[in-house]
Amino acid sequence: MTASRDPNRLLDRAGVSGNPDRDQHFLVDDRVLDRLPTHLDDDADRSHVLEVGGGTGALTDRLLATSDRVTVVERDPDLAAFLRREFDAGIEAGRLTVIDGDALEVDLPEDVTASVSNLPYGVSSEITFRLLPLGIPTVLMFQREFAERMAAEPGTSEYGRLSVSASHYADVEVVEPVPPTAFSPPPAVDSAVVRTTPRDPDYEVDDEAFFLRFVKAVFTQRRKTLRNAVRNTAHISGIDDPDAVVAAADETIMSKRAGDLRPDEFAELAGLAAEHGGGVEGG
Structure with a gap:
């Protein structure tokens, strides 16, 4: 299967244009969208992929083309309703579930096997540390500064609490820089894609x-x-x-x-x- 929906036409059909004041920037670069699912490791289980922040469904379309099942969490009720209309065939076939609500509050499916998401930057840290303890591989879009701090090594200026906490759950790697022009409207910052591969730490903690x-x-x-x-x-x-x-x-x-x-x-x-x-x- 291949993705067939143009991201700009999805915006038009949804009747939205993004809102920086609501941390709402839609990824519209076809090349970046096509690459996001491929950043999962080749041996990653794609049987049930979680997407946080579905927006108008440009990434959802790619995930349906590369995964068996997709669950999307979308906090904007109008966009959640649009996703249900736009992808009604996938929902009827049992391949897509749309959860209307805040990803920090809703119950996530227990059987998700991976997550590929363009996260809202304002709550990216909170969402990340809800995903990492699930022990699933992820491909997540972040503000570039956040991404570099997340993957930083000891002794570097970027290394900090985020680096230690993330590495407690997974190997962390920045796999692709993404310019502001890939989004509509363009954010004021550069972005980057991070891949996390779950693993047990090489140390033990009791608490x-x-x-x-x-x-x-x-x-x-x-x-x-x-x-x-x-x-x-x-x-x-x-x-x-x-x-x-x-x-x-x-x-x-x-x-x-x-x-x-x-x-x-x-x-x-x-x-x-x-x-x-x-x-x-x-x-």
Whole structure:
């Protein structure tokens, strides 16, 4: 099967033109749209693909051409109704489901096998961290700065909480830059496509919620040494006795800054914090 719908004609049929004030930018570049499904790994399971933010269905059309089943979540009720009209044949055939609602609130299908989505940038972080714990491969469009931070390596200026948290769930790779001209209306920023491939981390954490909260806390003081960052952010991490954590940790680690610590070193430090810091039960 091949995609057959022109993205600009879809906009015309839907009677919409995009609204930057509502974080609404429609992807209209045929070449980018055609490539998005191909960024999934060759061995990825395409039997049930989730699309967050269906818009007028330009990407939905491509996903129906390359997947067995597609579920689309669309928060704009008018666009959700348009998708049901435009793709009524796919719905009748049982190959398309349109969920009307906010992707952060609706129940997602339990049997989705991958996600390919052009995310609304204003909530891209929240949606990403709803998708990553599902353990499915994803191809997601982001603001380019966000994409580069998500895939950043330790010791780089882009490396931060987002990098550590994303890499906890998956291998992360920026696979394609996308210019503003690929959208209607063009956003004020460059975009990029990110591929995530789920995998287990090469370290263990006893309390995932605390690990992620601890990473978030120390990165709020990324210019400080970890010795000071742990002490200064106990109100965020929930540690009762940060001095005990500092005393228990290796001096070499405590002398580093958050941006220089590998994810496995964060896991080790979070484990010490949970063991010696107290007050972290309940995540």
